[in-house]
Amino acid sequence: MAELPALNCSVCLESYEEEGDLCPKWLPCSHTVCLGCLRHLNQFRQITCPECRALHSVPTRGPEAFRTNRDILELRRIASQLNQVRGKQ
Ligand SMILES: [Zn+2]
Numbered sequence: 001m002a003e004l005p006a007l008n009c010s011v012c013l014e015s016y017e018e019e020g021d022l023c024p025k026w027l028p029c030s031h032t033v034c035l036g037c038l039r040h041l042n043q044f045r046q047i048t049c050p051e052c053r054a055l056h057s058v059p060t061r062g063p064e065a066f067r068t069n070r071d072i073l074e075l076r077r078i079a080s081q082l083n084q085v086r087g088k089q
């Protein structure tokens with residue numbers, strides 16, 4: 001069966017939320033990690049991507065300044081609607 005793109009953070013395995021610490025943040029290497037994990041990964045204003053080990057400097061405003069991955073939030077909405085239709089949940 002085909003898997004949907006990851007709707008959970010690959011670090012903490014929690015599912016992404018629109019707001020707060022589970023907001024999906026897009027790193028410049030195009031990997032996505034939740035904001036809470038980015039805060040943990042933030043060391044001396046640098047973040048190493050947990051997926052590809054690329055080193056990124058953190059914007060002055062902090063990890064929340066990385067772009068939010070709206071695609072994931074949209075997919076998550078669609079997936080939960082599908083689950084409701086199938087009566088899975
Ligand atoms: Zn996470």
Ligand SMILES: [Zn+2]
Nearest residue numbers: 029031049052
């Ligand atoms: Zn990466």
